[in-house]
Amino acid sequence: MSIAKGLLAELEHEAKVTSALLSRVPDRPDYRPHPKSMAMGLLAGHIVEMARWGSDVLGQDVFVMDPASYKPLSFRSGKEAAQAYDKGIRAFKTALATKTDADMLRSWKMVVGDKTFMEMPRAAVIRSMILNHTIHHRAQLGVYLRLNDVPLPQTYGPSADEGAM
Numbered sequence: 001m002s003i004a005k006g007l008l009a010e011l012e013h014e015a016k017v018t019s020a021l022l023s024r025v026p027d028r029p030d031y032r033p034h035p036k037s038m039a040m041g042l043l044a045g046h047i048v049e050m051a052r053w054g055s056d057v058l059g060q061d062v063f064v065m066d067p068a069s070y071k072p073l074s075f076r077s078g079k080e081a082a083q084a085y086d087k088g089i090r091a092f093k094t095a096l097a098t099k100t101d102a103d104m105l106r107s108w109k110m111v112v113g114d115k116t117f118m119e120m121p122r123a124a125v126i127r128s129m130i131l132n133h134t135i136h137h138r139a140q141l142g143v144y145l146r147l148n149d150v151p152l153p154q155t156y157g158p159s160a161d162e163g164a165m
Contacts, residue, residue: 003104003123004096007131011096014131015051015089018138020153022047022085024145025078033147040144043137044081045073050134051085054092057108057125058099065112096126 022044029041038046049072056063075081104123109116118129142152151161 002099003101004099007104007123007126008093008096010131011054011089011093014135015086015093017153017155018047018051018134019082019086019089021138021141021145023078023082024150024153025075025081025141026145026148026150027076028148029074029076031144031148033144038140039074040141041074041076042072043141043144044075044078047134047137047141048073048075048081048085048088050130050137051088051092054088054126054130055095057122057130058092058095058103061106062109062111065110065117067112 025040025044029039029044031040032038073084075084099122104126105121107119108122108125109119111117118125120128142155145152152159154162
């Protein structure tokens, strides 16, 4: 199996779970469980951004980040966040489906200002900065939802809110 096909299979599962979780975000964009925590609307927006990063990473060798012009996404509605996420995932899956192992092993670089922030093979960027990073923030969002008494969907098996498979 090619690297892209393996990542695509994982992306399919993770995207389904992430979309289900995002769709449950209540209209409380400013909610944060602690003053140092990211607001819920921004957290949902960050997860949506990562879906969009997939096709960006696969479509260019260098990404130049300009912190001065960066404006983070934020969502009021879970439905809106899930729709934006699903759109980003569709583009990501389309781009990933066309990549060869050579494409996936080619170096990708993120530059911030005049410094290289990271440089690694595309497959590693997809795994660490998109898939793993999304799973991390999805778990964080799950805590926010639990603290707001929102039922959680199944992830890797039944949740306390959704019984046996």
